[in-house]
Amino acid sequence: MTVWDRPEQPNRPVPLDRERIVAAAIALADEGGLEAVSLRKVAARLNAGPMRLYGFISTKEELFDLMVDEVQAEILPEEQPGDWREALRVLAHRTRQAALRHEWLADLLGGRPTLGPNGLAVTEAKLAALDGLADVDTVMRAVETVSAYFTGAIRREIANLRAERATGLSKRDWQRASGPHVTRMLATGRFPALAKAVYDGTDVDAEESFATGLDWVLDAVAAKLTRPLA
Missing domain, CATH: 1.10.10.60 (Homeodomain-like)
Known part of the structure; x- marks a missing residue:
C-alpha cells in the first residue's frame, strides 16, 4: 500500500x-x-x-514523496498550451521556478517516479503534449530526454547557488579569485579549446542558459517527430 x-x-x-x-x-x-x-x-x-x-x-522517504507531490502542483499550469513545444517549455520553466522556491526539490528530481496525483498529472501533461505526434516509444523517449535535460540543468544551477552561499563568493567573485590560476593553466597551450571558450565565449546568466539549452533539446525532439511513422 x-x-x-x-x-x-x-x-x-x-x-x-x-x-x-x-x-x-x-x-x-x-x-x-x-x-x-x-x-x-x-x-x-x-x-x-x-x-x-x-x-x-x-518513513521519512514517504514524507519526501508527499513533499515532492505537493510541489508538483505548483508546476502544473492552469491551462495546457496547444503547441507541444510550448507545453514542454512551460513545464520545464515551471519546474525550474519551483526548484528555485524550494531548493531541496533539486535533490529529489530525477529519482523514482512520484505516484501522487500531482506527479501523475505532470507526467500526463508531458506525454499528452506529444500524444499522436509519434509512436508511443518515441514519445516516451522524447519526454525522458527533455526531462533529463532540465533536471540536470536545475541541479547544476542549485548546486552553484549553494556554493555561492557556502563560500560567500558570487560567480563574478569566484571568477576573479580563480582567474590567475586559470590564466596560468591556459597559457601552457595544453587547453586550446577551453582557452577559446574562456576568451571568446559569451557569458550568460542561468536563466538564459537554461532557455537556450531547452530550445536545442526541443529542436532535436522536433527532428525525431518529423520522421514518418514506421
Missing part, C-alpha cells in the same frame, strides 16, 4: 492531517534543506508527539 492509499487517521487531541504534516515538512525543508526534515522535527513544528505522525506516514 502506498502512502496515498493509506486512509487518514482520526484527529486527537491535536488536529492532524496529511496536508498539515506535509506543509510543516516543506516549511522545514525550505528553511534548512532536506537534512532539516525528520518526523520528530515535523511533529515538534505541529506541537504533536512523534508517534502521532506514524499513523499517517511510515
Whole structure:
C-alpha cells in the first residue's frame, strides 16, 4: 500500500492531517534543506508527539514523496498550451521556478517516479503534449530526454547557488579569485579549446542558459517527430 492509499487517521487531541504534516515538512525543508526534515522535527513544528505522525506516514522517504507531490502542483499550469513545444517549455520553466522556491526539490528530481496525483498529472501533461505526434516509444523517449535535460540543468544551477552561499563568493567573485590560476593553466597551450571558450565565449546568466539549452533539446525532439511513422 502506498502512502496515498493509506486512509487518514482520526484527529486527537491535536488536529492532524496529511496536508498539515506535509506543509510543516516543506516549511522545514525550505528553511534548512532536506537534512532539516525528520518526523520528530515535523511533529515538534505541529506541537504533536512523534508517534502521532506514524499513523499517517511510515518513513521519512514517504514524507519526501508527499513533499515532492505537493510541489508538483505548483508546476502544473492552469491551462495546457496547444503547441507541444510550448507545453514542454512551460513545464520545464515551471519546474525550474519551483526548484528555485524550494531548493531541496533539486535533490529529489530525477529519482523514482512520484505516484501522487500531482506527479501523475505532470507526467500526463508531458506525454499528452506529444500524444499522436509519434509512436508511443518515441514519445516516451522524447519526454525522458527533455526531462533529463532540465533536471540536470536545475541541479547544476542549485548546486552553484549553494556554493555561492557556502563560500560567500558570487560567480563574478569566484571568477576573479580563480582567474590567475586559470590564466596560468591556459597559457601552457595544453587547453586550446577551453582557452577559446574562456576568451571568446559569451557569458550568460542561468536563466538564459537554461532557455537556450531547452530550445536545442526541443529542436532535436522536433527532428525525431518529423520522421514518418514506421
